[in-house]
Amino acid sequence: MKTATLGLLICPVCHEPLEYKGKELGHRLVRGVLRCLNNHLYQVKGEIPLLKHPKLSRGEFTWKVKFPNLQRYEEIQRQYWSYLSEGQRRADEKLMNQLAKTASKENLVLDIASGMGRLLLALSPLMGDESDLLGTDVDETPLRGAKLKLKEQNSYDKVSLCVMDGKHLAVKKQRLPCATSYFGLDNIPDTAEALQELTRVLIPKGRLVMATLWLEENSKSLSLAEKHGYATIATRNRLFKTFETTGFKLDSVQIYYSGNWPYNPMDRIPMEGDWFAHALVLAHRA
Numbered sequence: 676m677k678t679a680t681l682g683l684l685i686c687p688v689c690h691e692p693l694e695y696k697g698k699e700l701g702h703r704l705v706r707g708v709l710r711c712l713n714n715h716l717y718q719v720k721g722e723i724p725l726l727k728h729p730k731l732s733r734g735e736f737t738w739k740v741k742f743p744n745l746q747r748y749e750e751i752q753r754q755y756w757s758y759l760s761e762g763q764r765r766a767d768e769k770l771m772n773q774l775a776k777t778a779s780k781e782n783l784v785l786d787i788a789s790g791m792g793r794l795l796l797a798l799s800p801l802m803g804d805e806s807d808l809l810g811t812d813v814d815e816t817p818l819r820g821a822k823l824k825l826k827e828q829n830s831y832d833k834v835s836l837c838v839m840d841g842k843h844l845a846v847k848k849q850r851l852p853c854a855t856s857y858f859g860l861d862n863i864p865d866t867a868e869a870l871q872e873l874t875r876v877l878i879p880k881g882r883l884v885m886a887t888l889w890l891e892e893n894s895k896s897l898s899l900a901e902k903h904g905y906a907t908i909a910t911r912n913r914l915f916k917t918f919e920t921t922g923f924k925l926d927s928v929q930i931y932y933s934g935n936w937p938y939n940p941m942d943r944i945p946m947e948g949d950w951f952a953h954a955l956v957l958a959h960r961a
Contacts (some may be wrong), residue, residue: 676703676704676719676722676723676724676835676836676837677702677703677704677807677835678699678702678703678704679702679807680807680809680835680837681693681695681704683809683846683847683850683851684709684724684726684837684845684846684847685711685845685846685847686711686713686715686717686845687726687727687728687731687839687840687843687844687845688711688713688715688728688731688843689711689712689713689715690847690848691711691712691713691715692711692712693709693710693711693717693845694709694710694711695707695708695709695719696708696710697719703722704719704722704724705719705721705722706719706720706721707719709724709726715728720815721819721822722822722836723815723818723819723822723836723837723838724837724838725815725838726837726838726839726845727813727838727839727840727843727845728843731840731842731843732813732840732842732843735813735814735840735864736813736814736862737814737816738814738816738817740816740817741816742791742816742817742819742820742823744823745823745824745827747820748791748820748823748824751791751820752791754941755939755941758937758938758939758940758941759937759939760934760937762932762934763932763934763937763953766931766932766953767931767932767953769931770886770931770932770953770955771793771794771797771857771886772797773929773955774794774797774798774855774857774884774885774886774955775794775797775798775801776801777884777957778798778853778855778882778884779798779801779802781806781852781853781882782802782803782805782806782807782852783806783807783809783851783852783853784798784802784806784807784808784809784851784852784853784854784855785809785811785844785846785851785853785854785855785876786798786808786809786810786811786854786855786856786857786859787811787841787854787855787856787859787860787863787869787873788811788812788813788841788856788859788860788862788863789810789811789812789817789818789821789836789857789859790812790817790821790857790859790862791817791820791821791824792810792817792818792820792821792822792824792825793857794855794856794857795808795810795821795825795834796821796824796825796828796830798855799825799828799830799831799833799834800828800830802833804833806833807833807835808833808834808835809834809835809836809837809846810834810835810836810837811836811837811838811839811841811844812838812839812859813838813839813840813841814838815838818836818837818838821836822836841859841860841863841869841872842863842865842868842869842872843872844872844873844875844876846876847876848875848876849875849876849877849878849879849881850876850878851876851877851878851881852877852878852881852882853877853881853882853883853884854873854876854877854881854882854883854884855883855884855885856883856884856885856886856887857885857886858886858887858888858953859885860885860887860908861887861888861905861908861909862905863905864903864904864905865904865907866905866907866908866917867907867917867920867921870917870918870921870922870923871921871922873921873923873960874921874922874923874960874961877960878960879960879961880959880960881959881960882957882958882959882960883923883956883957883958883959883960884955884956884957885955885956885958886953886954886955886956887908887914887953887954887956888909888944888945888951888952888953889909889910889911889914889951889952889953889954890906890909890910890944890945890949890950890951891910891949891950891951892910894945894946894949894950895946895949896936896944896945896946896949896951897909897910899943899944899946900944903944905944911928911954914956918958922960922961923958923959923960923961924958924959924960924961925956925957925958926957926958926959927956927957928954928955928956928957929954929955930952930953930954931953931954931955932952932953933950933951933952933953934950934951935948935949935950935951936948936949936950936951
């Protein structure tokens, strides 16, 4: 993580400021400890702060896939894309490009549930040299893979990576002009809590630029999403209602692709054969 980013951060438990003690290199935190005034401690390992608390984030998703090198990272990406139709791949690429283009107008962006960093890779080259893109995930494993790819792409200097729980963001109140999510919010159980956290950290009129997955009411996929707590924004109407209760105002919606989900053993939701849609949603904090 870039040293300058530390001024944005707080303890996710008590919201007190953090002090860093450890190694720094090239204006980055490399290895050490972050401590708040109430003595909550968080490790920094390999330039990535681990800013989540085990009690707050107990039971959250953990990645089983490891990324020991760039070759393994690219194998996983190729495997996933191989299950998608050519039409869906093209549509998702257009959605990604538009999302990145829209968010690149900001000089400070928080990306929620970045995973393997697909949006970070698309967005970071478009941002200015003085910009800061903060990529986050509840698990450090995918961020390690994203770091490898960002370095290969030569855009890592614009990115800070940090382990955070989207429902307990380690970010100061009303500091961010923009937040993004490339299907990341869809993968956070009880998504309304994450959206409420975003209204806390976004400035008034701060933007939310997100790609989202919609399912069909009364479908098996939606029933499965409800069972595991992923249905809060899983339809157009549910998303709009959740925005109303969490302090967001909708600006625009554009569907980039819809159809029946193909066989894909790497995703549990949607289920094979069920209808789905991928949409780009723009909103702002009221």
